Amino acid sequence: MANVSIRELNKKYDNGFHAVKDVSLEIRDKEFLVLVGPSGCGKTTTLRMVAGLEEITSGEIRIGDQVVNELPPMDRNIAMVFQNYALYPHKTVFDNMAFGLQMRGYAKEEIAKRVREAAEILGIEPLLARKPRQLSGGQRQRVAVGRAIVRHPQVFLFDEPLSNLDAKLRVQMRVELKRLHERLETTAIYVTHDQVEAMTLGDRVVVMKDGRVQQVGEPLELYGSPANRFVAGFIGSPAMNFVDVAISAAGDALWAEAQGLRVRVPTELAERVRPNAGKRLTLGVRPEALRLANGGDPAEYTFGSAVDVIEPLGNEILLNFRAGGVPMVARVDPGVRLKAHEAVRFALDPDRLHFFDAKTETAL
């Protein structure tokens, strides 16, 4: 068990591509940390540097108290699960799981005991004599996880381990991984491009973009108070709606205006928005912060539009419409009955509005 500490980590490839820029992270003992971001954001490179598979250009990685920058992968006491599972095709499941222990010179009985334990946890005991090509995708995934846990490593590294599974299996394995982590209580770093996986698995989530950390926080913290427009748009599905608005002051009140849209800036945000009076900002509204207006809603938080596409999903309905010159989505109660192109009024939840600087894109 160990904490992992990453300081000012940089990776520059020979072709000049700067994949990871000044990444600093403190991963606590037994924590499940998820790195998430679009492809090419440097999350996998960061993970591979922790594993020792990629050279570090500058910066420092510590596992426990030890600086591991120069240590080969075998001496870092880590285990990694790869996206394509990377099972050894010529070895049986048992030998796949035993390989790491054999390399470290464990006694035969100890190896058999540990493999059986891990197989039991993962429910793959009947498969121990098979070769990887005789296994389904889900079974291979389990073997790959089993191979990681037999070694009792200090840190687990997961590189998009669920991406090759079909949607249903992915949800199931997600839950199993979470359960497994609670049982094993081992520090884990998990890379994914899927924000749902990140939110459900992570004790904390790191959002990355273009090699830089955008925000680190607990899942609900990222969701509720995103640090910038990128995080706000990346976390949550459907994504947050963004409207360019002009800020104007009228007496005490501040107003955010766009075409067909006039919203009063809530008092809690007024302090931070006021210096931008007369300028343009980006207003962010999550689809679930929008609903159909009823008669009692205050006029400064409602606006009119016409729904063009209705997507009934069963547990909720997504309404697509245009407001402020951009397409927007609202997530409403499944009981709502509407026809396409019907004129409606929407109400905004004033407590769940976000304002972002138009240039720097940071949250106000």
Next chain:
Amino acid sequence: MLIERKWKKWVYFYLPMAAFILFTLFPFYWMAVTAFRPDPELYRTWRQPSATPLWTLEPTLEHVKGLLQTTAFPQWLWNTMAIAIVSTAISLICGMFAGYALARLKFRGSEFLGTAIFITYLVPQTLLFIPLADIIRDMQLGNTPWALMLTYPTILIPFCTWLLMGYFKTIPKELEECARIDGATRFGAMVRIIFPVAVPGILSAGIFAFTLSWNEFIYALVFMASAEQKTVPVGVVSELIRGDIFFWGQLMAGALLGSVPVALVYSFFVEYYVTGLTGSVKG
């Protein structure tokens, strides 16, 4: 509709296929028939009413016996076998390491080196034997098996390297990364994981190298002088054609016996061989 398809399949598939098989197998058949044909049948004209050019009614083993008893053929067979095995082994070992290095290690000039090795493969043997003969003479290896065991790898190593480099590239690099995390060194991961996984590729490279050295003619002709040091392809041609007399029966018997080991090797490993040339590895 169905009937139409059936005749189309015959015309476009079975007939051309049959013609192709006939065309490729006929020389082998001719070789076999001639090897077992008695001399009187061999040396009479085709115009005779009793001539049966496509088969024989009195098969005989006299040519095979003559070949094994009166010529150095058994020695040639042994020479060829030993030379082919040693040169294949040398080439495979070098090819495996070089192929792995070119496929996996990033070092300065690795691409140039890969191309350079390929270019050496393109230099024709008919040119290369001249400088090689000089070297062989300087090292006083002429007329010893080592002359061939050490010169065959000059063609075989580039070939094995390229074939294996291509095969190693199809093996997911995560396999060895995982092995290195599991506690293997880079070398250990290569030997314990990559080589076993690459067995189909290694076998096809080996079979190819073995066949090439088994059939090689020019170097064997130039570097080997005495009759008992010769290999099958050279021995058969140089010792069984005396002046302008062709000992057809023994020639064909020699060719037949000489091709049997190669055919055996192929038929044993044909499945590996096909996956080695066409297939890839799934993790």
